[in-house]
Amino acid sequence: MYQLPLHQFESQPTPFYYYDLDLLADTLNKVKQLIAGKPYVVHYAVKANSNPVILQQIAASGLGADLVSGGEMKVALQAGFHARHMMFAGVGKTDEEINLGLDNDIACFNVESVPELEVINSLADARGRVARIAIRVNPDIDAHTHSYITTGTADNKFGIDIESLPQVVELAHSLPNIELLGLHFHLGSQITLMEPYRMLCERINSLLDYFESRNVRFKMIDVGGGLGVDYVHPDASPMAPFEAFFDTFNQHLHLREGQQLHFELGRAIVAQCGSLITRVVFVKENRNKRFVILDAGMTQLVRPALYQAHHLVQNLSAPVDAPTATYDVVGPVCESSDVFAHDEVLPVTSRGNIIAIRSAGAYGEVMASQYNMRPLPPALFSR
Numbered sequence: 001m002y003q004l005p006l007h008q009f010e011s012q013p014t015p016f017y018y019y020d021l022d023l024l025a026d027t028l029n030k031v032k033q034l035i036a037g038k039p040y041v042v043h044y045a046v047k048a049n050s051n052p053v054i055l056q057q058i059a060a061s062g063l064g065a066d067l068v069s070g071g072e073m074k075v076a077l078q079a080g081f082h083a084r085h086m087m088f089a090g091v092g093k094t095d096e097e098i099n100l101g102l103d104n105d106i107a108c109f110n111v112e113s114v115p116e117l118e119v120i121n122s123l124a125d126a127r128g129r130v131a132r133i134a135i136r137v138n139p140d141i142d143a144h145t146h147s148y149i150t151t152g153t154a155d156n157k158f159g160i161d162i163e164s165l166p167q168v169v170e171l172a173h174s175l176p177n178i179e180l181l182g183l184h185f186h187l188g189s190q191i192t193l194m195e196p197y198r199m200l201c202e203r204i205n206s207l208l209d210y211f212e213s214r215n216v217r218f219k220m221i222d223v224g225g226g227l228g229v230d231y232v233h234p235d236a237s238p239m240a241p242f243e244a245f246f247d248t249f250n251q252h253l254h255l256r257e258g259q260q261l262h263f264e265l266g267r268a269i270v271a272q273c274g275s276l277i278t279r280v281v282f283v284k285e286n287r288n289k290r291f292v293i294l295d296a297g298m299t300q301l302v303r304p305a306l307y308q309a310h311h312l313v314q315n316l317s318a319p320v321d322a323p324t325a326t327y328d329v330v331g332p333v334c335e336s337s338d339v340f341a342h343d344e345v346l347p348v349t350s351r352g353n354i355i356a357i358r359s360a361g362a363y364g365e366v367m368a369s370q371y372n373m374r375p376l377p378p379a380l381f382s383r
């Protein structure tokens, strides 16, 4: 259904990112359909892809924005997101970033430590404002994803331990320039099983019971994001498992009267609509290996080098019935980790062929670098 238009690519200089805006629109519609009529609010995690065209389309669809820096706040405002639909997370918010949030009156600061809570209170006081906050709780749940993208276990830097939560809630209530809206959680990323989310629901249910028995009720629970996509079959599964995801919370999380449930989805919204389009520079044979050397590398898409991620590699130029061969697909950067795939079976590939590296819409373009003095990749859109 969502085709990559090879004829448009052949005349273009490579590498570049290509975004299918129809798939993005269908994804956004699906999410909106599934949350309609429920007390659910979805924020898009801007860090997954902050290309202005992508951001504008997501802002126009009515989703809020989940931010991790002042820079993201600025691009989100420019793209048309309303400050009152912005959540600001991050363990190291600077005074300047906090003030930017206060001046724009953003919906909520997701606070990750006691010192941060105190600083937000005093900066809000200096501006005669009250800052709305949620406390980010470390739920100590292992989402069984790659260790570099696990954020909800006790030994990483994110959030406040459950044991110290009652004191931090009390402190937040005592600070005059703080309005505590609720609790925030985030398990990690590329989570494809619903079990960690079900465990999170149970953890939250018992926290809500605990606080209710002490007459504390929260307006908002924010369960973060992390929903994964199918990197192996992007054509068969162009959508993340949104039904199963929202159903899990619908079935297992016991929201109280008037409580809103917030989600922060990044990857699941944008991963499948993006591909990195690149050309084969050389095909080279060593004693034991055949290499396809691309004009894109870890400087365009770092996920394979950074997280040992694998993206589907497709030779768009090869005829469908071409014989196959086994290749290591590598980039041109002077690093041994600049490898997209080991022992990949591809149609017999030659110099000049156009290659698509699929599911590259999330944590792709945003993480591009100019290492080796390589230019940042441009973006092309389906319309």
Ligand SMILES: *Cc1c(COP(=O)(O)O)cnc(C)c1O
Binding pocket: 045, 047, 048, 066, 068, 089, 186, 188, 189, 190, 224, 225, 226, 227, 264, 265, 266, 267, 268, 362
């Ligand atoms: C990165 C991040 C997200 C989005 O994660 P995805 O895996 O892209 O859905 C949501 N919330 C917070 C706090 C994050 O840091």
